[in-house]
Amino acid sequence: MQNRAETTRRSVLESAARMFDERGYAGTSISDISAASGRTSGAIYFHYTSKENLARTVIxxxxxxxxxxxxxxxxxxxxxxxxxxxxxxxxxxxxxxxxxxxxxxxxxxxxxxxxxxxxxxxxxxxxxxxxxxxxxxxxxxxxxxxxxxxxxxxxxxxxxxxxxxxxxxxxxxxxxxxxxxxxxxxxxxxxxxxxxxxxxxxxxxxxxxxxxxxxxxxx
CATH class of the missing domain: 1.10.357.10 (Tetracycline Repressor, domain 2)
Structure with a gap:
């Protein structure tokens, strides 16, 4: 069973993937991913540190x-x-x-x-x-x-x-x-x-x- 941190990371990753797929890298912000995932920007930075690192994780x-x-x-x-x-x-x-x-x-x-x-x-x-x-x-x-x-x-x-x-x-x-x-x-x-x-x-x-x-x- 996934723990809470793993669940958060996966939720953010999938939401980021949807945003990147629809809008591309330049057209997607951490705020967009926060809104799509229902997670705070702070939580996203805590788990992925930056948009670049989140994009790399999706790749x-x-x-x-x-x-x-x-x-x-x-x-x-x-x-x-x-x-x-x-x-x-x-x-x-x-x-x-x-x-x-x-x-x-x-x-x-x-x-x-x-x-x-x-x-x-x-x-x-x-x-x-x-x-x-x-x-x-x-x-x-x-x-x-x-x-x-x-x-x-x-x-x-x-x-x-x-x-x-x-x-x-x-x-x-x-x-x-x-x-x-x-x-x-x-x-x-x-x-x-x-x-x-x-x-x-x-x-x-x-x-x-x-x-x-x-x-x-x-x-």
């Missing part, structure tokens, strides 16, 4: 959410490419639904305004994708021409670029369908025996394949 919480998610989706007996695609959809849902994840991403993009040492993004994701692609090669799923390290970098660039565009267009409301479209584009270049529709049908059972409907991916 660190964003990064801390990934190891458990990665372990959950890569610790199964499923083929490596299936694990990779499943993980990508789980990450997409986290960016869409988890305010701490969204706030952490926005704050990192505004890092020049934050006077604090911040974690470096993407490197861990590139390593995770590379590892899964190497396993796919061992399992005989990966096309022989694919270099896992090079492909991992490209997949991560495409994935997070998709998030940026999806956030700008509709606040990531259609992120899962857009991600399916992306995998229809990428998987034929990754799979030894290309069949992206079959893999996506396993990952997203019951979901219509957008690129196979009349009008294609952009209908």
């Amino acid at each position: 660190e919480a964003h990064f801390a959410s990934w190891p458990e998610l990665v372990a959950r989706h890569t610790g199964t007996l499923a083929p490596a490419l299936e694990q990779l695609v499943r993980l990508s959809f789980a990450v997409a849902r986290a960016f869409r639904d988890d305010v701490v994840v969204r706030a952490g991403a926005r704050l990192w993009s505004e890092r020049a305004a934050i006077d604090a040492d911040l974690p470096v993004p993407f490197v861990g994701w590139i390593d995770t994708v590379r590892s899964l692609l190497e396993r796919a090669g061992t399992e005989g799923e990966l096309a022989a021409r694919v270099d896992p390290a090079t492909a991992a970098h490209g997949v991560i660039c495409a994935f997070f670029g998709l998030h940026t565009v999806s956030d700008a267009i509709d606040g990531r409301l259609s992120i899962e369908d857009r991600l399916a479209d992306l995998w229809h584009l990428l998987l034929p270049g990754l799979q030894k025996h290309p069949d992206p529709a079959a893999l996506l049908a396993v990952v997203r059972p019951g979901r219509a394949c957008r690129t196979n409907r009349p009008g294609g991916a952009g209908d």
Whole structure:
């Protein structure tokens, strides 16, 4: 059971995340966070010392959410490419639904305004994708021409670029369908025996394949 201090810290953190997500770092004050959380400014300073430190804590919480998610989706007996695609959809849902994840991403993009040492993004994701692609090669799923390290970098660039565009267009409301479209584009270049529709049908059972409907991916 959480003690009172832990409860206060979490309440402040979540309220700060909502404010940072909605208004950005510069547009959010400690007074805003105090009003949103129902905690006094003094309590916020007591637990976090400054807005910079609070922003850094939100970013660190964003990064801390990934190891458990990665372990959950890569610790199964499923083929490596299936694990990779499943993980990508789980990450997409986290960016869409988890305010701490969204706030952490926005704050990192505004890092020049934050006077604090911040974690470096993407490197861990590139390593995770590379590892899964190497396993796919061992399992005989990966096309022989694919270099896992090079492909991992490209997949991560495409994935997070998709998030940026999806956030700008509709606040990531259609992120899962857009991600399916992306995998229809990428998987034929990754799979030894290309069949992206079959893999996506396993990952997203019951979901219509957008690129196979009349009008294609952009209908």
